[in-house]
Amino acid sequence: MIDTAMILGAGLGTRMRPLTDLVPKPLVRLDGRALIDHALDRLEAAGIKRVVVNVHYLADQLEAHLKGRAGAEIIISDERAKLLDTGGGVVKALPLLGDKPFLIHNADTAWIEGIGGSLSRLIAAWDGDRMDSLMLLALAASSVGYDGHGDFNMEPSGVLTRRQERREVPFVFAGVSIAHPRMFKDAPSGAFSLNRLWDRAIAARRLYGTRLDGVWMHAGTPEALAEAEQRLKLEQVR
Secondary structure, three states: OOOEEEEEOOOOOHHHOOOOOOOOHHHOEEOOEEHHHHHHHHHHHOOOOEEEEEEOOOHHHHHHHHHOOOOOEEEEEEOOOOOOHHHHHHHHHHHHHOOOOEEEEEOOEEEEEOOOOHHHHHHHHOOOOOOOEEEEEEEHHHOEOOOOOOOEEEOOOOEEEEOOOOOOOOEEEEEEEEEOHHHHOOOOOOOOOHHHHHHHHHHOOOEEEEEOOEEEEEOOOHHHHHHHHHHHHHHHHO
16 A cells, blocks of 8 residues: 655746745645645545655745644655755655655646546556556646647556657646656666656656546646636636
8 A cells, every 4th residue: 555655845946936936836826725735635635644745945934834734744855955856856755755655746736636536546556566657647638737749658558658759649747656666776866857767667668657537737837827727716616
């Protein structure tokens, strides 16, 4: 049973400016609540008991906010001295995450659930014998605030391959994945992106995906956040 997660909360939030001039991105509000509270609520509903959150930009604000929450145990991975990007941040936090598979959740991802819980289905789909990582994927065409060309093709088995240049693919990464600690064996030191490890898993055919049942909302820019707010209001009046 997967009961531990990491929320990537240390980023500078440059794409979210000016909203992040005075607050860290995880504390930007969506539907009246901080983005990180939406993430924590979803994780707790899926049975997560321990959550590691890395901090860097305006770290004191984020730590103070998290101290006010009840529910899952929250552990801080402090990157005040040096920002380590997504991959380096997880590597630094590995001693806090333990030796079992864990969830990795972006701070700025949100969605409207379909039937049931997407994180619970992601956890149920995990197979550590076949997978080094399992991603939650959304249909690019129906996502809110997303205007890209997609990230991945998915085979019927769930195996993922990346989009080739000047091509369109159906699925976009929805900002949540499960990782086995072995994925970080021989990982680079210092700051680096998780994409380096995902590419290694792709080469070994050990990166898998499962589809989100619902509407994914990219909330990484002020414009995308405004689109997400509008979509949530429409859902609330239905």
